[in-house]
Amino acid sequence: MIRLKRRKILxxxxxxxxxxxxxxxxxxxxxxxxGLPIGIHGASxxxxxxxxxxxxxxxxxxxxxxxxxxxxxxxxxxxxxxxxTLSEVRRLHAQLKTAGVKASAYGFVPMSIEPEKNKRLxxxxxxxxxxxxxxxxxxxxxDHLEELAELYDIRxxxxxxxxxxxxxxxEQVYEAIEGRGNYxxxxxxxxxxxxxxxxxxxxxxYLGQKVFGIHLKDxxxxxxDSEVIGLGEGVLDTExxxxxxxxxxxxxxxxxxxxxxxxxxxxxxSLLLSLxxxxxxxx
Numbered sequence: 001m002i003r004l005k006r007r008k009i010l011x012x013x014x015x016x017x018x019x020x021x022x023x024x025x026x027x028x029x030x031x032x033x034x035g036l037p038i039g040i041h042g043a044s045x046x047x048x049x050x051x052x053x054x055x056x057x058x059x060x061x062x063x064x065x066x067x068x069x070x071x072x073x074x075x076x077x078x079x080x081x082x083x084x085t086l087s088e089v090r091r092l093h094a095q096l097k098t099a100g101v102k103a104s105a106y107g108f109v110p111m112s113i114e115p116e117k118n119k120r121l122x123x124x125x126x127x128x129x130x131x132x133x134x135x136x137x138x139x140x141x142x143d144h145l146e147e148l149a150e151l152y153d154i155r156x157x158x159x160x161x162x163x164x165x166x167x168x169x170x171e172q173v174y175e176a177i178e179g180r181g182n183y184x185x186x187x188x189x190x191x192x193x194x195x196x197x198x199x200x201x202x203x204x205x206y207l208g209q210k211v212f213g214i215h216l217k218d219x220x221x222x223x224x225d226s227e228v229i230g231l232g233e234g235v236l237d238t239e240x241x242x243x244x245x246x247x248x249x250x251x252x253x254x255x256x257x258x259x260x261x262x263x264x265x266x267x268x269x270s271l272l273l274s275l276x277x278x279x280x281x282x283x
Contacts, residue, residue, distance in 0.1 A: 189215040200236065
């Protein structure tokens, strides 16, 4: 793995950053991107350990949000998978607090009707103070999962997939959300919208306040195996999409997660270029 120079975690008045999303630090970063709270998708740092990931996010990218994935901590899976213990979850939460980074979401997670397994996921998510779970739920599990979401005050963001899989069109996501309450919405994966030959800007405008998450990315082509690359480098109409982001009213605590997978050992240069483009287009 290519190692990048790291500096000591930023300090503020001799105290490590440990703000909440409502703090001036978080508000200032959000304002930099036109009020949109942009964070990082954890898959972008799947080859880095967690302390280094946090250091890069704060020091080199100037951000303070991450959508956690199984690369950072395993909260859900088959019985044979080694899931994180409560003490491990609390230790990771403490690391986030110390670095001044908020966990905006966790996922994506395929989910069916497994009451105890699903309850445990929500309990661990609550320990991490998550607002969103990015999920791919089976249709018959939605009532059960919506009940858990209301009980734990954690929203379900249904993730659209590439062609050939469950929720492989935005229409399927719309149908799953229709008629449900405030705890069921969407995580719009821009790459998969493009792979399905649909319009990401139209999806954002249509869903509005039901957009709980965005996997912000570009892809090299519309094929299922296309690479996830930097914004403005692929098939996404970035100008039109960011016009939609500026003009559409979405939740203030949306989990907007910038994702880059093409060079997992050295993601920072492309992420910086993507952030510069986002700042320019959102302001």
